[in-house]
Amino acid sequence: MGLFDYLKKKFSKNEDEKNIKPVEEQKVASIESPVENSDKSLSSSSVEGKEKIKDNTQEAYARGMKKARKGFMYRLKSLTSIFRKVNEEYFDELEEILIEADVGTELTFRIIDEAKQDAKVYNIDSPEEINKLVVEKMFEGYAQSGKSVSPDLNFVNNGPTVLLMVGVNGGGKTTTIAKLANRYSKAGKKVLLVAADTFRAGATEQLGVWANRIGVDILMGEDGCDPSSLCYDGVRKAVNEKFDLVIVDTAGRLQNKTNLMNELAKMRRVIGKIIPEAPHETFLVIDANTGQNGIDQAKVFKEATPLTGIVITKMDGTSKGGIILAIRDKLGVPVRFIGLGEGMNDLKEFDLDEYLYGLLLVEEDED
Amino acid sequence: MAFESLGDRLQGIFKKLSGKSKLTESNMEEMLREVRLALLEADVSYKVVRDFVNDIKEKALGQKVLEKLSPSQMVVKIVYEELTELLGSTDSELKLGQAPSPIMLVGLQGTGKTTSAAKLAYLFKNKMNKKVLMVAGDIYRPAAIDQLETLGKHIGVDVYTDRSGTKPPAIALNAYKKAKEEKYDVVIIDTAGRLQINEELMDELKEIQKLVPVAETLLLADALSGQDAINVANSFNEQIKLTGVIMSKLDSDARGGSSLSIRKMTGVPIKFAGVGEKVEDFEIFHPDRMAKRILGMGDVISLVENVQENIDQEKTMKTTRKIMSGNFGLDDMLDMLHQLRRMGPFKKILSMIPGMPKISDEQLEKGEDMTKKMEVIVSSMTVEERKHPEIIKNSRKQRIAEGSGTDAYQVNRVLKSYEQMKESVKRMSPYMKKGMTESMQKDLMNQFKNTK
Numbered sequence A: 001m002g003l004f005d006y007l008k009k010k011f012s013k014n015e016d017e018k019n020i021k022p023v024e025e026q027k028v029a030s031i032e033s034p035v036e037n038s039d040k041s042l043s044s045s046s047v048e049g050k051e052k053i054k055d056n057t058q059e060a061y062a063r064g065m066k067k068a069r070k071g072f073m074y075r076l077k078s079l080t081s082i083f084r085k086v087n088e089e090y091f092d093e094l095e096e097i098l099i100e101a102d103v104g105t106e107l108t109f110r111i112i113d114e115a116k117q118d119a120k121v122y123n124i125d126s127p128e129e130i131n132k133l134v135v136e137k138m139f140e141g142y143a144q145s146g147k148s149v150s151p152d153l154n155f156v157n158n159g160p161t162v163l164l165m166v167g168v169n170g171g172g173k174t175t176t177i178a179k180l181a182n183r184y185s186k187a188g189k190k191v192l193l194v195a196a197d198t199f200r201a202g203a204t205e206q207l208g209v210w211a212n213r214i215g216v217d218i219l220m221g222e223d224g225c226d227p228s229s230l231c232y233d234g235v236r237k238a239v240n241e242k243f244d245l246v247i248v249d250t251a252g253r254l255q256n257k258t259n260l261m262n263e264l265a266k267m268r269r270v271i272g273k274i275i276p277e278a279p280h281e282t283f284l285v286i287d288a289n290t291g292q293n294g295i296d297q298a299k300v301f302k303e304a305t306p307l308t309g310i311v312i313t314k315m316d317g318t319s320k321g322g323i324i325l326a327i328r329d330k331l332g333v334p335v336r337f338i339g340l341g342e343g344m345n346d347l348k349e350f351d352l353d354e355y356l357y358g359l360l361l362v363e364e365d366e367d
Numbered sequence B: 001m002a003f004e005s006l007g008d009r010l011q012g013i014f015k016k017l018s019g020k021s022k023l024t025e026s027n028m029e030e031m032l033r034e035v036r037l038a039l040l041e042a043d044v045s046y047k048v049v050r051d052f053v054n055d056i057k058e059k060a061l062g063q064k065v066l067e068k069l070s071p072s073q074m075v076v077k078i079v080y081e082e083l084t085e086l087l088g089s090t091d092s093e094l095k096l097g098q099a100p101s102p103i104m105l106v107g108l109q110g111t112g113k114t115t116s117a118a119k120l121a122y123l124f125k126n127k128m129n130k131k132v133l134m135v136a137g138d139i140y141r142p143a144a145i146d147q148l149e150t151l152g153k154h155i156g157v158d159v160y161t162d163r164s165g166t167k168p169p170a171i172a173l174n175a176y177k178k179a180k181e182e183k184y185d186v187v188i189i190d191t192a193g194r195l196q197i198n199e200e201l202m203d204e205l206k207e208i209q210k211l212v213p214v215a216e217t218l219l220l221a222d223a224l225s226g227q228d229a230i231n232v233a234n235s236f237n238e239q240i241k242l243t244g245v246i247m248s249k250l251d252s253d254a255r256g257g258s259s260l261s262i263r264k265m266t267g268v269p270i271k272f273a274g275v276g277e278k279v280e281d282f283e284i285f286h287p288d289r290m291a292k293r294i295l296g297m298g299d300v301i302s303l304v305e306n307v308q309e310n311i312d313q314e315k316t317m318k319t320t321r322k323i324m325s326g327n328f329g330l331d332d333m334l335d336m337l338h339q340l341r342r343m344g345p346f347k348k349i350l351s352m353i354p355g356m357p358k359i360s361d362e363q364l365e366k367g368e369d370m371t372k373k374m375e376v377i378v379s380s381m382t383v384e385e386r387k388h389p390e391i392i393k394n395s396r397k398q399r400i401a402e403g404s405g406t407d408a409y410q411v412n413r414v415l416k417s418y419e420q421m422k423e424s425v426k427r428m429s430p431y432m433k434k435g436m437t438e439s440m441q442k443d444l445m446n447q448f449k450n451t452k
Helices: A003-017 A047-053 A057-064 A072-082 A088-100 A105-121 A127-144 A173-186 A203-214 A227-240 A258-274 A293-304 A323-331 A352-360 B006-017 B025-041 B046-060 B071-086 B113-128 B144-155 B168-181 B199-211 B229-240 B258-266 B287-295 B300-310 B313-324 B330-342 B346-351 B361-379 B383-387 B394-404 B408-434 B438-451
Strands: A161-167 A191-196 A217-220 A245-250 A281-287 A309-313 A335-339 A347-349 B101-106 B132-137 B158-160 B186-191 B216-222 B244-248 B270-274 B282-284
Touching: A057 A347, A057 A352, A072 A088, A088 A105, A088 A127, A088 B046, A105 A127, A105 A323, A105 B025, A127 A323, A127 A352, A161 A173, A161 A258, A161 A293, A173 A191, A173 A203, A173 A245, A173 A281, A173 A309, A173 A335, A173 A347, A191 A203, A191 A227, A203 A217, A203 B144, A217 A227, A227 A245, A227 A258, A245 A258, A258 A293, A281 A293, A281 A323, A293 A323, A309 A323, B025 B046, B025 B071, B025 B287, B046 B071, B046 B258, B071 B258, B071 B287, B101 B113, B101 B168, B101 B199, B113 B132, B113 B144, B113 B186, B113 B244, B113 B270, B113 B282, B132 B144, B132 B168, B144 B158, B158 B168, B168 B186, B168 B199, B186 B199, B199 B229, B216 B229, B216 B258, B216 B270, B229 B258, B244 B258, B258 B270, B258 B287, B270 B287, B330 B361, B330 B383, B330 B408, B361 B394, B361 B408, B394 B408
Parallel strands: A161 A245, A161 A281, A191 A217, A191 A245, A281 A309, A309 A335, B101 B186, B101 B216, B132 B158, B132 B186, B216 B244, B244 B270
Antiparallel strands: A335 A347, B270 B282
8 A cells, every 4th residue: 555545544534533543553554663762761751741742733733734735745636637647747747846845856856766767667657656656755765764763852761851952043943942841841841941042132031931931940141141151050950950851042053154063062062061961852943944955954063963853843834844854865864843833732743644644635625 | 065066067067068169959958957956956946947947048059159168157157147137137225215214024934034124224324324213013922022122222223112012013103103203214113923824914014014104125035945935925025015125144055046036936126135143244135146156156246345345455555565575574464364354254255256165164263263373473572573583583482482372383383374475475476577367376276276
């Protein structure tokens, strides 16, 4: 059974039953691989927390990606009706669809070339079959390009877990931090925010407002103070006062500014002075609107501070966020969370099924 | 940069083609494929690329390759000219009308509206002597008002705020009235980031345009953005009629191809470019420079302008003459480095020189660090020592090292660079008499490549 069939079946069934199963049960058998946990000291977060957190995930994807998916599978499907048999022109159209989703030329050409070859070898000429092939290639490509990682934060057993948030300017770090803090605070974790974006005017105040609203603690420094020393103080405070989770906000920085990237590496080192394994998680925030520069962003940030995941934000817009596929393909960094709206609960664990489904879903009422 | 520049890409293909005197369909095919790839990788919209490449093909077919140009250079020339044309062949100025002129900034979240509001205000205040009022119209994002207030304080521009829950259109109107009474020249309205598909928030912008005679509605377009940028710009333009675009984050290494898509599909001119984190890092948009950037051709014009603005020409001439005469001291060398430093960070300058081999950020920073160290070391020398560095022997070195908080090794390095500079001047002076010839430029480039 092709993935596309599988997705269609799965989701139409779910919609009928109005019954949303836990994500664990929805995994596709063929790509299921054990969650790798390289560090024995890491364990998953509490089960109760997960139950609370996993509400309405599917709805959120469907609602949030409503605009993004308009077009994608719809276009694939409409192509099918235009082209009775697959020819060069059809593949050109497929190429256009992928490139317009910001998947990038390299990965797109590879997917299309492979699909062309398979089509030849297996004598496939129906557009439907070709579409399936393309979708499967995207899916498999993602699964095979790196480790399979559980999207939820990996909490350490002893002492605070430290999460460092990094990214370019305007990607949505501060808002994402608020959403993550809300998520884990609701799940019963004692959360500390460290407002280490001491550069942008109003950044500290912005995080302060969020901390207040959510009801979590925050460590703030003076505008322009050394972010590394603030990190040091924050992590020390978290150890002394037995926090479960420390989330460190950092100033947005363009990856071609070496000074700022060095500053980030320093922050990481300073955190490691208090807890040698920390930061346990480092998330790169990528705006769904990001073009091909996203690959460079991931590459250079990864060099400055090893990344354990990506958070793709602003997926409630019309952008398709295809750059995450290109990043995964080039660098193997997994997507952990996806921002699907402005609401506090609109940050969801990334699920490849849901993401592709969101992109590919065809709505009957579309013109 | 993640991608090769178009120039690099074409270089390979060009070799095969050398000697062709006319551009034909067959000899151009490969080149056009590279042009297409370069544009797609620069995030130019797929459809725009398709049309563009077709146009280029038509324009180029049958054209004779100009003397002194290779066929590939000819194609680059055509592509560059066409790009410049499309990006808007003239610089577009703001049309302010009657004072106070309201300028509204709009765009998606995180594109740089608040930062650009401050940069624009700074430009009006400092370069045009205008009395500026900024309006904090983003009442949704936490602390957005604080951010604008802080920026306003920093640049000495008044900020109109209203924290009582008044809706943005009313805030804009009240601010406009105040500006009229108090004789402000320009009113810059910051607005909240919004999706172009959020009807409620888009209506809010329409409402502002109704209540206030907005002279300019400027869309923030992020240089990092990808294929969807064109849909965003189209939709904003359809709903609230844009008068211009500000490209933000052009200090990134993104190619910024969305600028081309936006210009071509909406016809709205790009007016400004955000080029750094500081308030003064804001420029008039230059289509020709952008064309070069998309193609990866360097930015000669920016360099020239930078040089003219920042270098004290007379002093430079004097220093240069002195250095060229071979009769110069450490002070003169420092002067020269100072002049260079005033043009901006080395990186910025070097990146503007086309054909300059890529130098890593680290190398560049080392260079800047060394210059600073050099200054410290030289300032610990006596006047005599600076004029005649050859008199610096061991005991003097020791004293200079102590005085500058360095060591003898670093003092030696400064002296060595000085000697090297003197040496190269000696070699260069015969060329200098003839003026810069092409062969000399080539020599220099080769030398540069070898040292790399």
